[in-house]
Each structure stands twice: as C-alpha cells, then as structure tokens.
Amino acid sequence: MADPSIFTRIRSGEIPGEILLDTGRVFAIRDINPQAPLHVLVIPVAEQYRNVTELAAGNPALLAEMVAVAQQIADEHAGGEYRLIFNTGPRAAQSVFHVHAHVLGNIEENRLVG
Ligand code: 5GP
Numbered sequence: 001m002a003d004p005s006i007f008t009r010i011r012s013g014e015i016p017g018e019i020l021l022d023t024g025r026v027f028a029i030r031d032i033n034p035q036a037p038l039h040v041l042v043i044p045v046a047e048q049y050r051n052v053t054e055l056a057a058g059n060p061a062l063l064a065e066m067v068a069v070a071q072q073i074a075d076e077h078a079g080g081e082y083r084l085i086f087n088t089g090p091r092a093a094q095s096v097f098h099v100h101a102h103v104l105g106n107i108e109e110n111r112l113v114g
Contacts, residue, residue: 036105
C-alpha cells in the first residue's frame with residue numbers, strides 16, 4: 001500500500017493541522033499557505049482518487065458531497081460565496097495526488113489565482 005497522503009496524516013493527527021469539519025467521508029482543513037483570506041482544502045477521506053477527473057468518473061456522489069462541504073465552509077466563513085479550484089496534474093501546479101478542492105473566499109481583488 002502507498003504511504004498515507006499528507007492530508008490523511010493531518011486527519012489522523014500525525015501531523016498538526018486545523019480541521020474545520022469532518023463528515024466521515026469528507027473533511028476540510030485550512031491551507032498552510034493561504035492564497036486568499038479564506039483558503040480551505042476540502043478532501044475526501046478515500047485516497048484512491050488522484051484528481052477530480054478520476055473522482056468524477058469513479059464516485060460522482062462523493063464529488064457532490066465535496067461541493068456541499070465547500071458551500072458549508074463558505075456559509076460559515078465567507079458569507080456563502082466561494083471560488084472552487086481543482087489543480088489537476090503537475091503542469092497545473094498539483095502537488096498532492098490525493099484529490100482536494102481549494103475553497104477560496106473573502107476575495108477582494110478579481111485575480112484568477114490567489
Ligand atoms: P495542490 O498544489 O496539490 O493543488 O495543493 C496542495 C495544497 O496543500 C497547497 O495549497 C499547500 O499549501 C497545501 N499543503 C501542503 N502541505 C500542507 C500541510 O502540511 N498542511 C496544510 N494545512 N496544507 C498543506
């Protein structure tokens with residue numbers, strides 16, 4: 001078996017991190033290097049999906065649950081509005097190959113990144 005991802009290690013408490021929400025299937029942590037006033041990662045507990053394309057094909061209900069969790073995070077921390085980003089592949093700056101959504105909120109400038 002592959003080693004657990006950095007996100008799984010945060011969820012298990014092996015590595016410190018701020019867990020905002022955990023449904024048992026999806027969890028949310030604050031990004032260590034925030035690119036917006038609110039920057040949260042929404043992650044399925046299941047590690048087998050490396051990116052959103054694999055997740056959408058393999059378990060669309062889990063992808064929908066990630067979007068619902070993103071909305072819940074935005075409701076609690078950003079007035080209900082948010083930007084959702086899935087980096088897919090190294091040439092799109094993906095660095096962790098355990099699918100995750102970046103939830104950005106409270107954005108003051110209309111920049112595409114950050
Ligand atoms: P990616 O580049 O794969 O789309 O996103 C990975 C994200 O994970 C980055 O935004 C990075 O800041 C975040 N990250 C990497 N290591 C850690 C960590 O140890 N703790 C937390 N909270 N976030 C991390």
